[in-house]
Structure formats: C-alpha cells, structure tokens
Amino acid sequence: MKKFLNTADSFLADSLAGLGAAHPALRVDIENRVVTRSEGVADGRVALVSGGGSGHEPLHAGFVGDGMLAAACPGEIFTSPVPDQMLAAAAAVDTGAGVVFVVKNYTGDVMNFDMAADLAGDDGIRVETVLVDDDVAVQDSTFTAGRRGTGATLLVEKIAGAAAERGDGLGVVADIGRRVNAASRSFAVALTASTTPGADRPGFDLPEDEIEVGVGIHGEPGRSREKMRPADEIVADMMAAILADHRDLGSGSDAIVLVNGMGATPLSELYLVYGRVAAILADHGVTIARNLVGDYVTSLDMAGCSITVCKAEESFVHLWDAPVRTPSLRWGI
C-alpha cells in the first residue's frame, strides 16, 4: 500500500512537524509528542486534554485550539500514548483550575490515563476523567472491555471544551462531557481495511463483495461480515442498531448528528449517507438540531463511515454553537 512517507519510523514525527508548520496557533513538541495551544489557556479556565493512538486524524491534535482541547498527546499509530506524555500535557496546560482527560475506552488508553491522573494528582494537578464509550456495535472487542469510544469523542471535546472556555468549573465541565457521552450512540461500517504506514498489506482481509458491519476505528471486527448492498439498506441497519440502543431518543427529541468518514470515503458518499440518516430520524420524530459531515475520527485510509447520534439537551446545542478555532473544526472566530 503506497503512502506519502519517508520511513515508517519517522512517519509520526514528520507528520507532526508539518502540523506545527501549518498551524502557528499550535505548539507541537515533536520529541515529547505533546500538542498545545501556542497562547496557552486563559487564566482560571479548566483545560481539556485528550490523546490516543495516531491514525485517527484530525482527532485529537486537529481539535486543539480555542474553545476545544487545550492539549493532545498522540501515540504511535493505533497505540496508546504513555502516561509521561499525558502528564507533560496536563502540566503544560493546567491553570490551577484542573484538567479534564477525555479518554476513549480502549484498555491501553484507560490504563495509561489512569496512571497519568495519579501522577498528576501527586503533582497537585486536579484531574477528572471523561470516558467515551459510544459504539453500540459490540460489548467487548479486541482492545476494549466494554464499548469502544469513537465518534462521540468529537462531540465531547467540542461541547465540554466550550464549557471550559466559558469558565465552568472542573466538576461541571467533566459532568457535561459525561452527559454528552451518555447521550451518544455510534455505529460504523467498513468497505475496506486500513493499512498502517510501513505495513505491506491491510490490517484485515475484506473481499471485494463484503463489508465489515460494526467495525472499530482500528479495524477491530464488528458484529458480522456481510455482503455488500445498497447504501440505503446499510444505513437502515446502522440506524436500527443505534435506535434500538438509544431508548430515550424518542419522538420530539433533538439530536446532534455526525456522519463521519473513516478516511478514504468521498464526501459525496458521506452526504448520501447523511440524507438517509436524516430521513430515518425524521420518521422517528427526531429533529436534527446540528450536524457535521466529513472526516473527523478516521482509521487511516479505511473506506467506510460511522454515524453518531447524540440526544441533544438545549445546553448541548448552545455549547456546540460557541466559537471554536482549531485546525479541523472552526466557526465563529
């Protein structure tokens, strides 16, 4: 599989160097793998820190900036960052108001962020953790006890980030993040597998006429391997899984919806998927208050998409609309 890279070993550093060159508003510490805002966090504000394996860009470093993350710590491809990175990030951005760790529910990430929280506590940094586990496809998975964290991570980072920006306290910001996660459900389908830089073949085999239904963002197996079929049928199945699990998303609910590309799916196809999602939610009496369509939580060069539906309290929509200025999500400023 051809990729723009020099060596597999230098890939992440080379990519982070480019990120830093492109965005003066970010400070990219390539050696320690920590990305922060160049101008820091305003006095007295809670700081959101996230991180995880690389390969899901723009998540997380692309969401560092005013109104969203204070810092991100990227691990190697599909590999958790280490506690030292997380600790360095927390120490770099804590204003004294405390730090919220946004952690996708994968065993390695959870363990390392737990350790980092302990170390930060020893250094007098108050830490709250928001665990994201929105993927309804499977209960346990290759790298997960419990549900996987996927598309809702973006929603948690945006909405809790806006709460931090307006000056909410540590407990409040963390609580908002947890409520966003609790209100969110996701489901993904892969048309092709992704290939890790340096590997000579994709992470799994997927025949030309089959799809992986319920796939994870590292290519973890989903619920079933099925025959390819028309998009409307695929989307109907994805939405059925989400709605079956999302018991309190009833008629009259508002929702924030993310139709997310996994990396190699054209935007035209994502809009086609969104159209069907919108029709199905309308049939259920659900109003889509806000939406986002594009590549936000990817799996390298996987073709496929995920759908995330968050039952939106009015306060979520208000915080969603707050100004944000990051490399990959920006409005209002």
Add this chain to the structure above:
Amino acid sequence: MKKFLNTADSFLADSLAGLGAAHPALRVDIENRVVTRSEGVADGRVALVSGGGSGHEPLHAGFVGDGMLAAACPGEIFTSPVPDQMLAAAAAVDTGAGVVFVVKNYTGDVMNFDMAADLAGDDGIRVETVLVDDDVAVQDSTFTAGRRGTGATLLVEKIAGAAAERGDGLGVVADIGRRVNAASRSFAVALTASTTPGADRPGFDLPEDEIEVGVGIHGEPGRSREKMRPADEIVADMMAAILADHRDLGSGSDAIVLVNGMGATPLSELYLVYGRVAAILADHGVTIARNLVGDYVTSLDMAGCSITVCKAEESFVHLWDAPVRTPSLRWGI
C-alpha cells in the same frame, strides 16, 4: 470497488439531497442541479458562479455561501454541466451587478460556460469569465487545450468571492480572480486511481510500486509513470516543477499554499507533505502567509495529493482572511 450508493444513476441526486438536508443555508435544486445560498446574494453585490463535473467534492457546491460562491452547478461525475444549468444559476443569483463565471480549463466546461455567458447576455445578465489553468504538469491533456484547472480554483473562489462580498464591481472582481489564477501554480501526484460510481474497476491501472506524476483531477495522465519513492523525494520533484514555472516567485515573496488531498489520502500524510513544502519554500526565501491542508479539490477516492502555490499580493491575503461561511470552508462567522 465498493461505494455507498444505491444505483449509479441515482448517486448524484442522492448525494445532493444529503447536502441539502445537512445545510439549510443552501438551497439545493436537485432536478435542475443548481445549488444556491438560501438567503440569496445581498443587493448590489456581484455573484460568483462555478461548476464542473462532480467527483471533486467539496468543490464546488461545498464552497457556496457567504463570502465565496453564490451558486454552483454540478455536472454528472467528471462531466461538464450543461449551459442551461449555468444559465439557471446565473439568473437565480444575479442582483443586477453581474455574474462572474469561475471556469476550470477543460474543453467541455469552457465550451458550455461560453454558451451560457452568451445566453445570459441575451437575457441582460452581465457576465465575466475567469478561466483557471494552474496545473503546470502538462500543456495539453485528455480533456484540455492548454493547462488544466485544479487547486487554484479554490483560491480564486475564496479571494474573488471576498471581493464580491465587500462590494467590488464586476470588472474588479473578475480581475482579482484572474490575478489569483495568474499567480498560482499546481502539481499533483496519484498513488492510486479513482473509481467512478457504478464502474467495477479504477479509471486507470497503476501498479503497486508506481505513481502517476503530474496526474489530473480526472485521472488524466501526467508527465510520467514513475517508481514509488520516499515522500520527501516526491515532494521535491513536485516543488521543482512548480518553482521552475513560477519565475516571479523569488526570495522575499509571500505565498498562499494549498496541500490538497485527492480523496483517499489520510490527513497525517498531507501534513507530512506540507512540512516538506514549507521547508523547500523557506529555502527559497518564500514566506507562507497562509495555508490550507486537507481535501478540497478531490478526484473521488484517488489516493494522492496536489500542491498549489499562489504568489500572494497583500490584497490577496487580506481577502483570504475575510469571513467565509460555506459547508467546507468557514472562518470568522
């Protein structure tokens, strides 16, 4: 090649329906294939209209909105829209101040936009045309007499769009668009070919160890088929082609740079490419005043990227920074 679609025939309509559902600020006329701003164009403002074959999303419909295009007319995949679409778009958005057609230099587009301009003139609509032909790779090509129009289209639409928004007259807006095009050079490389919805194989054959150097956005052949090699070498060759042609981009120049993904290339790879572009321009004494890294002018699911370098007058940067609110380019509002 698996895609999210129902039938090849319904693909474009289904995708446009989703675009309209996702963006209430757009009015999507699916039957006539015209996308306009829901709230129209402010009185007395010049209106920019663009269009071309579909398959390059977000170009052009994703750039309809305040501060950029007034309308887009998407053709079938890789096929020019017809004059009637362009005329309908012009008639829908003209405030009396005139319409600027932004036309990528492909034989079909040029012919059809010319015809539409004549028809619009007959209807009393004043039209100026800005032809985009920034691709230095080849002089003539499969679908082109002269150079192909590629990444610079985005720059023309943003910068001339901002001029229209602030109230510049028809001749001035068109002149700014032409100057942006004249100041821009692009070059693209494909790692894989794209597959058209409904086709059962990619548009051309590209072995696993070869790349198409100087490829067009429809997969047109470039300068040469070459062996895959490290990214830094590929980027050095792309930049050499651009700089050899860009004689007045010397030490002390400012530039606006676009590193553009062709559809299936991860953002992490695009940043890696950007880092090398920035280093090469720094070596040449060129300052990158503004940049954009991401998927903007795509070729369906092609893996590859293009580099566009625009020698930036101060006025270009000022107009670049002006607020813009479209589905796929947004800041300041």
